[in-house]
Amino acid sequence: MFKSAVFNLKDATKEEIQTFLNSFDTVLTDCDGVLWIDNNAIPGSPETMNQFRKLGKKIFYVTNNSTKIRSDFAIKAQELGFIASADEILSTAYLVAHYLKGIGFTKKVYMIGSNGIGEELKAVGIRYIGVGPDHVCSDFKSMKPSELDSEVGAVVVGFDEHVSYPKFMKAASYLDSEDCLFIATNTDERFPKGGSIVVPGTGTLVKAVETCSQRKALVLGKPHAYVRKFLESCGLDPARTLMIGDRCNTDIELGVRCGFQTLLVLSGVTSERDLEKIRTEKKPPLPDVVLPKLGDLMALFPS
Template identity: 80%
Template sequence: MFKSAVFNLEEASKEQFQEFLNSFDTVLSDCDGVLWINNNAIPGSADVMNYFRKLGKRVFYVTNNSTKIRADFAVKAQELGFIAEPEEILSTAYLVAHYLKGIGFKKKVYLIGSNGIGDELKAVGIRHTGVGPDNVKPDFKSMTQADLDPEVGAVVVGFDEHVSYPKFMKAASYLANDECLFVATNTDERFPKSTSIIVPGTGTLVRAVETCSERKALVLGKPNDYVRKFLESFGLDPARTLMIGDRCNTDIEFGVRCGFQTLLVLTGVTSTKDLEKMRTERKQPLPDVVLPKLEFGEKGCLQRRARPQG
């Protein structure tokens, strides 16, 4: 409807906004930076997502976060005021397990990641090792072949707060075998921030392992094709699907690749300054529409405009 127009929905007329609402049947939303930051809901976001559902639209939560299983994401969403069920959550931890099960993987996974991925792997019968600290020893170069698990047939990289030099050494050593699979959840550079402290994202770890292993990972999360192929099983009509996100290089790029409509909110990674620079330079991908945050604001007053009469 507003193809790559970066149209501010707060400036939409009543008719324009109603036309926008009527233009999609399915809503896909990123979570961190769009709906919540850490354990705090972004004001108004739950109202919007729940209202979409009341209008009869299908809702899915599509997140590159790999730290939780789908059931835990659903619980978190519910506690923050969102209507959500585990089957509506599409997380990268789940995608990893789904992918490996789908290709008939039978060996063990060496995991640079968290219990979120580990538990999803366990749920489909795939063994794993590597979760938790692997402390650096005084003579870290003394690692030998005996420190490696001969059953490992894949290295999976997700977010790991315990990342260490020994983990990189093991990952690279496993990947020296060309038959060892190399899978990553996502390449997000950093987490959405609520303070001035930068929290490096999974992309930091993926690039490190790619560098020391001299191999490229198969990345499953947004904006890559595996998410699109997975969503196709739900029979989505791309032209009538809306993707909401806070990152142009993942969420909006994903929406553009899939032929979805796109809505960018400015509560996460992509800032107003970033967006203005992209718009001035016409740097793709540009969102169709934009809002300062996912909220039924007073100026745009989306809820009042869209509420059925009578």
């Protein structure tokens, strides 16, 4: 309806809003920066998502966050006021397990990551090592081949607050074998965060491992091919699907690649200044519509 128009929905007429709401049956939404930041719901987001559901829309929560299992995401969403079930959560931790199970992987995974990925792997019977701190020795360069696990057949990189030099050494050493798979959950540069503190995202760790291993990772999360194939397997009608996000290079890019309608909100990574640059440069991917925050839709819903 507003194809790549970067149109502020607040400027739409009642008729345009109604036509917009009638134009999709499925809502896909990012979580961090759209629905909540840390453990706080962004005002109006729960009410808006729940209103979509009342209007008969199918809901999927699509997140690049790999730190939790799907049931934990559902519990968090429920505690913040969203109606949600584990079956509606599509996280990168789940995608990793789904992908490896799908290719018949039977070896062990070395992870730079968290328990979220580990628990999803365990649920499908895949063994893993690497979660938690890896002590940095004073003579860290003296690592021996005997310290590596010969059963490892894949390196998975997600968000890891315990990332360290020994972890990079082990990941690169495993990946020195061409037979070892290299998988990344996502390449997000930073986390949505209020204030002036920048929190580096998983993409920082992926780049580091790609550099020292001299390999390129297969990235499963938004906006890459695997998550697109997974969503397509859910039977979505692209022309009647809305993707909501706070990043152009992941959420909106995914929507554009899949042929979805797109809504960009400015409550997370993308700022007002970024939006002006997007409008001026007109560099794809361009969102169809824009709102300061998702909750602003509540005032636009027909009464």
